[in-house]
Amino acid sequence: MSDAAVHTSWVVLWGVLGALIGSFANVVVHRWPRGESVVWPRSRCPRCQHVLGPLELVPIVSWLVLRGRCSACGGAISARYPLVEAAMALGFAVIAWSLPVTETGASALPLLTLYAMLLMAALIDLDTYLLPDGLTIPAAFVGVAGAFLYDPRTSLPSPAEALLGAAVGAGVLVLVNRLGGLVLRRLKDTKERLWPISLDTVNAAAFVGVLGGWWAALVAGGAQALASGAARRPLRLPEPLLYALWLIALVLVGSGVGEAWGVSLVDGVAGSVVGAGAFAFLGALWWWLADWRRSDRRSPVEESGPPHDDDGEPVAMGFGDVKLAAPLGAMLGWDGFLVGLLFAVVLGAVVGVAQRLAGGSRFVPFGPFMVVGALAALLVAEPLLAWYLGLLGV
Ligand SMILES: [Zn+2]
Incomplete structure (x- = not known):
């Protein structure tokens, strides 16, 4: 076989595998939020409980052959199922095509895994917030x-x-989360009190980062967490005071005062964002593992958006979105992440306005826009295509 034929075979193979994973993704998206097993029992028709046979489990094709109806009761099956399978197949094929295994080894594997996980997360967010x-x-x-x-x-x-x-991804979103929340609470302090690692750790890192850059931010956050753990209560400044100081520090560093100890405005902003993001993610990891250790596990999901969090406080940006930003930033790097976030904000605004004009009122979570924006950034911002064409000598 020629190189081109080998490559095409790989792309087709990954596309077929993508369709099968898309079929599994439909099951995960349906069952995970309900706390049900994603591997057992076999899939059934939601209307007549007829257990789907092997032929009915063939992605996309079975839906087309059955014209979107259950073979037992004739009930309609949502077109969303074959669409998700097709989206997974297409994404897998595009990734496999852009990163041929013969040229780039296992480069495609992490992206294939991320694509599957992010698509599932976006669909669950769309369904359940x-x-x-x-x-x-x-x-x-x-x-x-x-x-x-x-x-x-x-x-x-x-x-x-x-x-x-x-x-950077988690940092940008957690700062929007804190500052937006502060505005929505009309500058009142948050009621949340957690230790050892919490939003107070994030705040400490964000503030010190402006003045001292990101190493100082990491030291400050680490010190806050250790001290809070030792004191068995959160060591904190009220958020209105902390973010007033943060703003003053930003203005001071922006006016060049920080040059005296070698911190420019770019260093300060980067320090604040990286420090806040690092502790937002470590905190998320800590509390996720803590939930796992506890036997009385609650719902395995985290709020992503709509109007109120657990304490009944209004939130501008759900903490689920903060956690989602971490893999997106890891996939794209900080610059690609910002491009993807820009796409997400624009797309979210367009869809929001279109929905208003159409008279709809359903709140659309931000997570799916973040995923779509990041995938667009991956395709557009990454000159993979140019690089691949260059390899072929086109
Ligand atoms: Zn049925």
Whole structure:
């Protein structure tokens, strides 16, 4: 077989595998938020409980052959199922085509895994306004660990760039979460009190980061967490005071005062974002593992968006979105993440306005827009295509 034929065979193979994983994804998206097993029992028709046979489980084709109806009761089956299977198949094929195994080795594997996890997370968010920690937090690890597999000739992030991207992603969103929440609460302090690692840790890192850059931010957050653990209560400043000081520090560093000790405005902003993001993710990981250790596990999902959090406080940006930003940042690097976030905001605004004009009132969560924006950034911002064409000498 010629190289082109081998490559085409790989792309088709991954596309077929993608369709099968898409079929499994439909099951996960349906059952995970209900706390049901995703591997057992076999899938049934929701209307007549008829157990689906092997032929009815063939992705896309079975839906087309049966014309979207259950073979037993004739009830309509949502077109969403074959669409998800097709989206998974298409995404897998595009990734396999862009990163041929003969040229870039295992580079495609982490991206295939991330694509499947992120698509499932986005669909669950769309259905339930919840982003499962069991998808977003492991996806961040896949994103960072996967960077070790990327071929250096691709423009995909190095492991260090992936780690930085995860911190920047979580950092940008957690700062929007804190500042937006403060505005919505009319500048009142939050009621949340957690230790050892919490939003107070994030706040400490965010404030010190402005003045001292990101090493200082990491030291400050670590010190806050250790001291809170030792004191068995959160050591904190009220959020209105802390973010007033944060703003003053930002203005001071912006006016060049920080040059006296070698911190520019860029250093300060980067320090604040990276420090806040690092502790937002570590905190998420800590509390996720703590939930796991406890036998009385609650719902395996985290609020992603709508109007109120557990304490009944209004939130501008759900904490689920903060956790989702970590794998997106790891996948794209910090610059690609910001491009994807821009796409997400624009897309979210367009869809929001269109929905208003159409008279709809359903709140659409931000998570799916973040995923779509990130995938667009991956395709557009990454000159993978140009690189691939260059390899072929086109
Ligand atoms: Zn049926």
